[in-house]
Amino acid sequence: MKNEVVKALDLFIGRRSIRKFSSKPVEEVDVRTIIEAGQRAPTACNLQTYSVVWVRDKKLKEKVLDACEVSGSIREAPIVLAICADIRRLSEVLNFLKHDHCFKHGRGNWLRLMSIMDTCFFAENMVMAAEFLGLGSVYIGSALANNEVIKALKLSSGVLPLTLLCVGYPDEQPAIKPRWALNSVLHVDTY
Numbered sequence: 398m399k400n401e402v403v404k405a406l407d408l409f410i411g412r413r414s415i416r417k418f419s420s421k422p423v424e425e426v427d428v429r430t431i432i433e434a435g436q437r438a439p440t441a442c443n444l445q446t447y448s449v450v451w452v453r454d455k456k457l458k459e460k461v462l463d464a465c466e467v468s469g470s471i472r473e474a475p476i477v478l479a480i481c482a483d484i485r486r487l488s489e490v491l492n493f494l495k496h497d498h499c500f501k502h503g504r505g506n507w508l509r510l511m512s513i514m515d516t517c518f519f520a521e522n523m524v525m526a527a528e529f530l531g532l533g534s535v536y537i538g539s540a541l542a543n544n545e546v547i548k549a550l551k552l553s554s555g556v557l558p559l560t561l562l563c564v565g566y567p568d569e570q571p572a573i574k575p576r577w578a579l580n581s582v583l584h585v586d587t588y
């Protein structure tokens with residue numbers, strides 16, 4: 398048991414972004430497992446204000462990668478997931494329940510921020526689930542609120558792309574990147 402815990406922690410501590418992927422295909426069942434693992438992340442009030450678009454169509458994938466100005470080997474990632482903060486579903490449920498909710502009145506920024514947090518936790522759980530399956534990944538930050546991505550994926554109002562997550566079997570073994578010393582990040586009581 399202890400060995401398994403150590404192995405799991407090693408996956409966290411040894412994680413690094415992967416930008417070169419092998420041509421080995423990723424099984425659909427693994428992609429679904431990754432997304433389900435993402436869904437197990439904590440989520441404010443269990444509202445789950447996120448969605449993910451699996452960009453599978455080849456031409457669409459090119460379009461989205463172009464929109465995000467992705468170059469080089471990352472473009473060969475077999476799996477591209479567009480991870481979105483999503484208050485549309487919540488808003489629709491509230492409409493259905495005939496609530497006079499904040500989004501109807503141009504408010505709800507607090508919920509929007511929560512949605513962004515939810516989505517980040519969702520995304521990072523997926524990153525680690527991929528690691529556990531022997532896959533590597535990299536985020537593409539230029540998808541953030543990218544209008545071309547919104548258009549290409551026909552995202553509805555209330556659905557905001559935050560990042561792409563490119564996933565595949567690693568074809569490189571980069572060293573882990575350094576982090577600030579714990580003492581400059583960790584503060585006790587005051588900062």
Ligand SMILES: Cc1cc2nc3c(=O)[nH]c(=O)nc-3n(C[C@H](O)[C@H](O)[C@H](O)COP(=O)(O)O)c2cc1C
Nearest residue numbers: 412413414415416471535536537538539560573574
């Ligand atoms: C919000 C966000 C956006 C990122 N966007 C990109 C990107 O567009 N291209 C890229 O190669 N890496 C991207 N990364 C990966 C970071 O460059 C990487 O996490 C950082 O350099 C630390 O390296 P590591 O993940 O290997 O530890 C992004 C990471 C985050 C969290």
